[in-house]
Amino acid sequence: MNKNTDVVVMGAGVIGCAVAYYLAKKGCRVIVIEKKERVCAEASGANLGGVPLTLLEPSSPTLEMHKETLKLFDNLSEETGYDMEFQRVGLLTCTLDEGQHSAMEKLAQGFQQKGIDVKLIEGDEIRKCEPGLSDKIAVGIEEEETGILNPFKTTHGLARAAKKLGTEFLLATEARTIEVDKDKITAVVTDKGRIGTEFVVNAAGAWTPEIGKMVGLNIPIEPIKGQAMVTEPVAPNQRWRYIMDAAYISHGSAPDEDSEDINMRLGITGGWIQENTGGWTIGSSHEANSSKAVTMPTASCLARKAIEFMPRLKGVHCIRAWANLRPYCYVDDLPIISKVDSPSGFVIATGHLGAGVTLAPITGKLIAELIIDNKTSLPIDAFSFSRFNNQA
Amino acid sequence: MDTNKRLLLWESKGCAAEGIPTPEELKKTPGFCSLERLQKGSVAVIECTQEIPCNPCEAACHQGAIKVGSPITNLPVLDVDKCTGCGLCISSCPGMAIFVVDVTYSDDKALVLFPYEYLPLPGAGDKVAATGREGKKVCEGEVIRVLDKPRQGHTPVVSIAIPKEFALQVRSIARKEAGAPATKDNLGSEDKRRILTHPILSQQEPQKEVAITVDNKKVMARKGEMIIAALLSAGIRVNRFTAKYNQPRGLFCGIGQCTDCMMTVNGTANVRTCVTPVEEGMAIETQYGHGKWVEKIEKK
Amino acid sequence: MGNKTEKNEKNNIICRCEEITEQEIRDAIREFDLKTVDDVKRLTRAGMGLCQGRTCARLTARILAEETKRKASELYPPSRRPPTRPVEIESLARAEEIEN
Numbered sequence: 045m046n047k048n049t050d051v052v053v054m055g056a057g058v059i060g061c062a063v064a065y066y067l068a069k070k071g072c073r074v075i076v077i078e079k080k081e082r083v084c085a086e087a088s089g090a091n092l093g094g095v096p097l098t099l100l101e102p103s104s105p106t107l108e109m110h111k112e113t114l115k116l117f118d119n120l121s122e123e124t125g126y127d128m129e130f131q132r133v134g135l136l137t138c139t140l141d142e143g144q145h146s147a148m149e150k151l152a153q154g155f156q157q158k159g160i161d162v163k164l165i166e167g168d169e170i171r172k173c174e175p176g177l178s179d180k181i182a183v184g185i186e187e188e189e190t191g192i193l194n195p196f197k198t199t200h201g202l203a204r205a206a207k208k209l210g211t212e213f214l215l216a217t218e219a220r221t222i223e224v225d226k227d228k229i230t231a232v233v234t235d236k237g238r239i240g241t242e243f244v245v246n247a248a249g250a251w252t253p254e255i256g257k258m259v260g261l262n263i264p265i266e267p268i269k270g271q272a273m274v275t276e277p278v279a280p281n282q283r284w285r286y287i288m289d290a291a292y293i294s295h296g297s298a299p300d301e302d303s304e305d306i307n308m309r310l311g312i313t314g315g316w317i318q319e320n321t322g323g324w325t326i327g328s329s330h331e332a333n334s335s336k337a338v339t340m341p342t343a344s345c346l347a348r349k350a351i352e353f354m355p356r357l358k359g360v361h362c363i364r365a366w367a368n369l370r371p372y373c374y375v376d377d378l379p380i381i382s383k384v385d386s387p388s389g390f391v392i393a394t395g396h397l398g399a400g401v402t403l404a405p406i407t408g409k410l411i412a413e414l415i416i417d418n419k420t421s422l423p424i425d426a427f428s429f430s431r432f433n434n435q436a
Numbered sequence: 437m438d439t440n441k442r443l444l445l446w447e448s449k450g451c452a453a454e455g456i457p458t459p460e461e462l463k464k465t466p467g468f469c470s471l472e473r474l475q476k477g478s479v480a481v482i483e484c485t486q487e488i489p490c491n492p493c494e495a496a497c498h499q500g501a502i503k504v505g506s507p508i509t510n511l512p513v514l515d516v517d518k519c520t521g522c523g524l525c526i527s528s529c530p531g532m533a534i535f536v537v538d539v540t541y542s543d544d545k546a547l548v549l550f551p552y553e554y555l556p557l558p559g560a561g562d563k564v565a566a567t568g569r570e571g572k573k574v575c576e577g578e579v580i581r582v583l584d585k586p587r588q589g590h591t592p593v594v595s596i597a598i599p600k601e602f603a604l605q606v607r608s609i610a611r612k613e614a615g616a617p618a619t620k621d622n623l624g625s626e627d628k629r630r631i632l633t634h635p636i637l638s639q640q641e642p643q644k645e646v647a648i649t650v651d652n653k654k655v656m657a658r659k660g661e662m663i664i665a666a667l668l669s670a671g672i673r674v675n676r677f678t679a680k681y682n683q684p685r686g687l688f689c690g691i692g693q694c695t696d697c698m699m700t701v702n703g704t705a706n707v708r709t710c711v712t713p714v715e716e717g718m719a720i721e722t723q724y725g726h727g728k729w730v731e732k733i734e735k736k
Numbered sequence: 737m738g739n740k741t742e743k744n745e746k747n748n749i750i751c752r753c754e755e756i757t758e759q760e761i762r763d764a765i766r767e768f769d770l771k772t773v774d775d776v777k778r779l780t781r782a783g784m785g786l787c788q789g790r791t792c793a794r795l796t797a798r799i800l801a802e803e804t805k806r807k808a809s810e811l812y813p814p815s816r817r818p819p820t821r822p823v824e825i826e827s828l829a830r831a832e833e834i835e836n
Binding site: 685 | 790
Binding site: 081082084089196200204275277321326343344346347350351358359360361362363364366 | 767768771772774775778781784785788817818819823824825829830831
């Protein structure tokens with residue numbers, strides 16, 4: 045094979061497909077290369093399908109991206125001509141810890157100051173609306189903009205839309221080297237042949253560092269294993285289909301490997317979404333692990349956490365459990381959406397951790413803007429590669 | 437057989453037409469013995485008139501008196517000199533077409549031994565209505581013995597004494613009348629659909645009856661059986677309605693895999709009735725879609 | 737007896753748990769050039785229901801074999817994940833070994 049194109053995107057996960065789509069929309073010729081034999085092969089196909097607005101603290105630089113991405117998702121199904129099953133369902137973030145009451149109030153205020161309509165809601169009120177939730181829930185915050193979607197249909201939908209605009213997908217194709225001439229990218233050499241190109245977008249998720257090494261870059265991304273499971277279909281909840289443990293916002297999601305509490309060691313953060321068909325997806329762990337194996341201690345902790353918040357789930361059966369690797373930027377927990385200084389033409393789009401599917405459209409849009417227009421519709425300095433100052 | 441040929445059978449008699457072999461057909465079949473041999477005493481009478489691939493009778497005879505050979509569609513040939521009339525072959529025939537007749541039983545009575553798979557089994561000494569090949573009563577008879585040994589593979593053999601002149605006609609007995617009082621060995625009125633004797637599960641002993649409710653109606657079940665058995669026995673065949681297209685579902689795989697037989701049991705949805713035993717007082721409900729979540733938050 | 741089985745793809749339910757028809761499966765295979773039973777599962781939900789493909793995965797493999805002109809035996813089984821049978825969340829929560 046010997047081809048030529050404008051941009052080579054590495055990785056056909058949700059980020060890669062979104063990048064390809066938005067580039068193709070701008071008239072770019074794109075080739076997406078993917079190591080596995082399928083689109084949506086790894087983390088993109090192993091998540092709960094949540095698109096939360098209030099996932100992180102109000103002060104997080106990603107908040108604007110979260111807002112924007114939801115707006116993009118509102119129209120994406122129609123735009124691509126494929127139903128991604130995106131719907132706004134709202135989110136309840138709550139805590140079992142009565143001592144966190146003032147912290148939750150502050151959180152609510154923080155979001156409100158950023159223009160997000162968030163309501164503080166007391167434990168009793170929560171239980172009135174949703175009898176199945178634990179009577180130990182002290183307080184929560186509720187917002188109505190968070191969405192959920194079907195991650196497989198989203199990724200495949202974006203891929204198909206990109207294909208319709210001329211993007212080529214080379215599956216089961218592995219990159220070997222990236223040719224650089226006078227500090228500019230000239231080609232990607234794969235196990236199936238050479239692709240001449242000026243731009244390479246590294247959207248390889250947990251495998252980003254390997255690609256980075258091909259151009260002599262140390263990209264500070266490490267894999268964080270996430271395990272989740274799904275239950276049999278049950279009758280729908282009355283009000284909240286998407287519920288989160290507020291601890292996520294305060295503790296962050298990196299595992300604390302030295303902790304005595306196993307939940308902290310495994311980075312257990314409770315997040316539960318009820319699918320359209322009625323099953324509860326129960327997530328998830330954040331383990332400093334590069335194995336995709338489902339492990340019993342994690343399953344046990346996830347189950348316990350779920351029952352703590354939703355005792356109703358006790359007698360409900362888990363029918364499948366799975367795990368995969370998220371890309372995590374261990375320097376500051378933020379994604380990397382950035383060109384690099386050297387070599388010219390190398391672009392990085394990864395590090396989204398638990399917000400990959402969530403931020404896919406906006407990432408795709410920003411990367412496309414970065415490459416084609418050289419300026420982005422949202423500030424992305426916080427996600428710049430140059431913040432690491434260590435291009436080896 | 438095509439439709440035309442089938443139409444023409446309306447005026448025919450015989451095994452293919454009516455399922456009942458005529459005397460002519462029987463006399464031609466090599467398993468049917470001569471009058472001469474009959475007079476000598478107990479002998480097997482193989483009323484097999486159709487060439488189908490089947491030969492367990494050949495192996496069943498310890499004397500080697502039955503030959504089918506190759507191809508196995510051959511009709512069985514009875515060597516009347518080797519046959520001792522022991523009756524081992526009776527249980528071996530899947531078509532229940534082998535009998536033993538002994539016209540020398542007594543001065544006026546003959547003994548007919550036949551396979552009998554209905555319940556309840558008769559007992560020695562019972563007075564019965566002896567029936568012919570058409571299932572109609574021919575004469576009165578008396579049960580002499582009922583044999584149901586393991587080697588018979590759950591096909592009991594009944595021997596009855598009947599007036600000698602009917603020895604070539606009588607081949608079975610009428611079943612006990614319906615409405616017989618329920619006893620420990622007998623069946624309850626809701627058990628008409630039950631299989632009580634099974635080639636693999638063997639003889640079922642109806643256990644103690646327990647009451648359960650299905651959609652708030654009382655149903656009698658047997659302790660220890662699966663819920664689905666009680667439901668089917670009571671004639672209930674729809675277990676749930678699907679979530680998407682609202683279609684009725686009932687027993688499908690029967691082995692706890694397909695989830696078609698799920699119902700809501702004691703408030704818990706998605707219970708597979710084919711692998712869940714009944715318990716006294718169980719409340720079973722037809723499940724619509726995913727059912728309801730009942731407030732069952734236990735304090736532990 | 738009647739004709740040989742007529743095509744009834746719109747009504748043939750392949751995945752009984754999720755109520756996915758043969759037509760939906762064939763459409764997904766053709767539209768997205770799908771190659772494996774797992775891919776079909778992900779895009780149609782056939783095999784994601786309570787029985788986790790015990791009933792439908794073989795049927796899906798046969799349909800896929802027809803559509804992609806390959807042998808069904810090469811396409812089966814799909815990926816398997818724990819648990820081997822449905823387990824109550826409470827049982828998982830109580831599991832003794834929680835030492836890593």
